[in-house]
Amino acid sequence: MRSFVPKTLAVVRPERAAIVVAALVLACSAAEVTGPNESIQTILVAPPTATVAVGATLSLEAEVRTATGDVIGSQRIAWSSEDVAIAEVSSTGVVTGLKVGTVLIAASARGHDAFARVTVNPTPVASVRLSSTHQSLFVGQVTQLTADPLDGSGRLLANRPVTWTSSDVDIATVTESGLVTALSPGGTIITATAEGRSAFASITVAAIPIASVVITPAVNEVFVGQTTQLTAEARDVSGAPLTDRVIVWATNRPQVATVTSEGLVTAISSGTATITASSEGRSATATVNVSPRPVSSVVLSPGQATMTAGQSLQLTVSLTDDHGQVLTGRQVSFATSNVQVATVSAIGLVTGVAPGSVTITAISEGSTGTATILVTPEPVASVDISPASGSVVVGSTLQLYATPRSAAGQPLSGRTITWSSGAPGLASVSATGLVTGLTIGNAVVLASVEGRQGSAMIIVRQVPVASITINPASATTAVGQTVTLSAKTLDATGNVLTGRVVGWSSSDQTVATVDNNGVVTGIAAGTVTVSASSEGQSNTATVQVTAGVATAMLVVVSPAQANVAVGQSVQLSAVVRDANGTVISNAPVTWSTSNRFLAGVSSTGVVTGVAAGTATITAISGTASGTASISVQVPLAAVDRIVVTPRDPTIDVGKTVQLVATLTDQQGNVLTGRTVTWTSSDQSRATVSNTGLVSGIRSGSVTITASSGGKSGSVTVRVK
16 A cells, blocks of 8 residues: 555544444454554545545545554555445445445544545536437427437436527527427527537528418509508418518509509509519409599688678689699589578579578588678668657666667667766666666766767756655744754655755744754744745744743753763763753753762863762753763873784685784783774775684785774785
């Protein structure tokens, strides 16, 4: 056994105990006796790792060495395999691979052992055998190839992967299972490869022969100048279409119809032509019948026109084909939609008959064109309004009537009348001519018809006075005293008329006089009739003048209640009346207060606040008296500034926003309990409640103002 330098030292692992024991038994039984200086220290196996194919062999070698590294010769080595199903080893160290896997091979001598790891690989592929080395196919056909991997002895190796490729996938493709599909004419090589070994098959692809050619459509009806597309299809013997074949087109009568290399036929002149499509010795024909181009469009000119009854209008006709080419020499007929409005002759002469709209139609070879003719009535020359002048009182109405007339003065019916007021502030007029008086003055009312106008002068008068009432109808006063009469002017329905001048007169001015305000003054004892007159209407009242001073029966103090701040004053007045309720002029009045420490009163009725509280002020005339309640309050701090929040708010139409007004005095103290008045600059955009709630009405900006104590503050609210 040859010597070699050890590369690794083998270590016995527990899991390998069984193989070690078996190796030791063999080693002890066959061990040679060594001398004192030849004790075995190590065993080395070479190679320590190795591979071998299934069915192949591998030779291992082992060396026995002493502790000093010297090789001990002539030692018997025992060999054993960890798994004899994977690999077996002979007594001389020859390992034979049996199945794929990894196994430990042990070498043992005199109680020592070493191991080599041997991997058993599959038997390698030596060659590949194809089921066919050449195939001829038509485009679209398929064929199945099979490949057998073989070992060096020609035996079939199962379960070996095979890779398939085509040298030209545009001609033929091959699947991973060897299925070949022919795609286009030509040749390609199909390769099957297994573990680096390949086999080849040549594939020749030929086009499928044409059995027939079919043209669609077989018969064509076209007009001169039109085109029609023919389609030719090559088919195999089974009738299946064949693509990518060259088609040659031809026509037997190019003066009737031509054809392009793509089968597009153009009609040249009337007649019949035969179109032929040929491919690879096969052909088919189609018939093309060419006819003159029909009328495609009929246009009447003018397309719209207006004429009066009795007038005539010549229409012209233009005929074109579908290419817009003008056609001549074709028959045209005319028709009217309403002969009672307009007629039309055989040459297109239209005559107006009566007002209205009519459609004139021209017909040629099934195509039509139309023109719309409006026959208008005789034009308006003038407009009469009846009455031409009139009057109306404020608030009342007057009906006007307008009559359009022709140049001959004949009335024209069915015309639209538009009414308008030349002075809309004085009088308005409805769409039917109803005039309403608005303000005193002279107004012109206009009636317009087709550019012509008529006018009427309307005088607007105030509502006349129909009656006068005097209150009181009878009264009593004393000599030197006065009584005031009042007069109301009424219209015919009893409504009060304001702003009217009333004249007053006395039937006997030596007994009583009356001024322009109805104040009657007693002159001497007696009875007098006082008259009130306005716009021709009058009424009277009876006034009795007594010789003595009238007795006071009632004293009325006003105001009956008042508030006054400490140190401030308020003026009270007292009206004294007699038993008839007549005011006694210049009646003496004495004033007094219930508590002078709260409020004082002067002889003329001026009340001055002294201290906070409530006092009763009494006015006495004779035996009659009247009172007023005066509330004296501590003066409130003056409002110096008002701030409205939020600032510049925005709300949507229909929504609300709450504003708040903060009142402060000069020192900046917030004032509470004050009355705040809210106003809007434009209530058509936004309104504001007395609590400051703003409601949006329409889009725009509006100013909301809060006022109190002579001061104000505002914000701008945007409504969107």
